[in-house]
Amino acid sequence: MFTTLMLARIQFAFTVAFHIIFPSMSIGLALFLAIIEFLWLRTKNEIYFKLYHLWIKFFAIGFGLGVVSGVTLSYQLGTNWSLFSDHISNVIGPLIGFEVLTAFFLEASFLGVMLWGWNKVSPRMHFISTCIVAFGTALSAFWIISANSWMQTPSGYFIASDGRFFAKNWIDVIFNPSFRHRIVHMLLASYITTSMILGGVGAYYIWKNRHQQEGKFLLKFATIALSILSPLQILAGDAHGLNVLKHQPVKVAAMEGLWETKEGIPLILFAIPDEKNEVNHYEIGIDKLSSLILTRSWNGKVRGLKSWPKEERPPIHVVFWGFRIMVGIGFTIFFMMIINFIMMIKNKIGQSTFINKLWILMIPSGLIAIIAGWFVTEVGRQPYTVYGLLRTIDSASPQITAGQLSWSLSVFLLIYIILFILGIYYMAKIIHKGIVPDEKINQIRNIF
Numbered sequence: 001m002f003t004t005l006m007l008a009r010i011q012f013a014f015t016v017a018f019h020i021i022f023p024s025m026s027i028g029l030a031l032f033l034a035i036i037e038f039l040w041l042r043t044k045n046e047i048y049f050k051l052y053h054l055w056i057k058f059f060a061i062g063f064g065l066g067v068v069s070g071v072t073l074s075y076q077l078g079t080n081w082s083l084f085s086d087h088i089s090n091v092i093g094p095l096i097g098f099e100v101l102t103a104f105f106l107e108a109s110f111l112g113v114m115l116w117g118w119n120k121v122s123p124r125m126h127f128i129s130t131c132i133v134a135f136g137t138a139l140s141a142f143w144i145i146s147a148n149s150w151m152q153t154p155s156g157y158f159i160a161s162d163g164r165f166f167a168k169n170w171i172d173v174i175f176n177p178s179f180r181h182r183i184v185h186m187l188l189a190s191y192i193t194t195s196m197i198l199g200g201v202g203a204y205y206i207w208k209n210r211h212q213q214e215g216k217f218l219l220k221f222a223t224i225a226l227s228i229l230s231p232l233q234i235l236a237g238d239a240h241g242l243n244v245l246k247h248q249p250v251k252v253a254a255m256e257g258l259w260e261t262k263e264g265i266p267l268i269l270f271a272i273p274d275e276k277n278e279v280n281h282y283e284i285g286i287d288k289l290s291s292l293i294l295t296r297s298w299n300g301k302v303r304g305l306k307s308w309p310k311e312e313r314p315p316i317h318v319v320f321w322g323f324r325i326m327v328g329i330g331f332t333i334f335f336m337m338i339i340n341f342i343m344m345i346k347n348k349i350g351q352s353t354f355i356n357k358l359w360i361l362m363i364p365s366g367l368i369a370i371i372a373g374w375f376v377t378e379v380g381r382q383p384y385t386v387y388g389l390l391r392t393i394d395s396a397s398p399q400i401t402a403g404q405l406s407w408s409l410s411v412f413l414l415i416y417i418i419l420f421i422l423g424i425y426y427m428a429k430i431i432h433k434g435i436v437p438d439e440k441i442n443q444i445r446n447i448f
Helices: 004-043 046-079 082-116 123-152 170-174 179-207 212-247 249-256 289-295 316-345 353-361 365-379 402-433 438-447
Strands: 157-159 165-167 267-274 279-286 384-386
Touching: 004 046, 004 123, 004 179, 004 365, 004 402, 046 082, 046 212, 046 402, 082 123, 082 165, 082 170, 082 384, 123 170, 123 179, 179 212, 179 316, 179 353, 179 365, 212 249, 212 289, 212 316, 249 289, 249 316, 267 289, 267 316, 279 289, 316 353, 316 365
Parallel strands: none
Antiparallel strands: 157 165, 267 279
């Protein structure tokens, strides 16, 4: 039997996991659209023009679903987490307000020009609009990550006598200790996710013997992008991990599956953690590698979970496996990039049916890694909503009942599943339909 608190957490987790899919795609696709529109303006190559009109439809659906699925999050803060909202609204509220006023309005306003402005504004103005939307998506991530990072590593605040949080220094609030690491990690993840989608669609067109030129361009673009982004993400992830070790060491202990405080800890590749007996079963690891990564020393000491009381530890299974899914996918993408980069240098990209099918299978891989990473981040912060200061059990609404939450969660599940199926269906239909017909290209070209 689920408690009211657990149902509230499940509902918010489900909504966030669904929502994060679409902004992640939007952030990367907006930048891609800006790049190919710039290339079209410089070269007048129809490949870029056709690809823009293919992916703008994909972007519009993702943007719309992101807005719809995100609105419910703010309502849940009021209905299911009223004590949380009451305590920290003076800090988090303005950050969310800044996101709406500076980013969302910017995106929503100029998205209209992107979609319907081809025969109403000049090519340069249309390109500027695309760039503004791309900037707006990144700016939206800036404010959301800032708010969430503050909950992970709170700074620049004071607590009034009634328990409410207030900002003492907004610069310290916004640029809190984990913010710079998390915003870089998130933006790179979004761009990598988009690159995997682009490459997968390009491989699909080549495999189906359709739109060969466009398909090869998408594969090459994705490979070049990943050759830059993947190594940067490995470096950013390493820096982020060290930051988490400094500010949230218990989360790192859960990520590593480390129970005992000791020197020279192994990098555990596989294990089945046993929370009851505080041991790992069937453990497979690389000796001393985690110590090297976390402390820069083969014999560095790292704290284990047993050094914290049980009530201060996060649920280890979600954190442990979420971290391995995220990292495993990340390195799979990295090695796939190396293979494709070699094939591109040899001018053989897109010629391997096996690699093309692998690209197609890996289209959702970036999104899965992002969701897994968010679970590591949020579940690893437990049992706190504001780390070390406000416990989750003290954040939920006292008036709401388990029955009410069960009913609303069921409705959310039904509606979101329908939205997801329809969204993926129309996105797949756009990709399957393919490039804009030449007669439509000619109509738009004549406008300019």
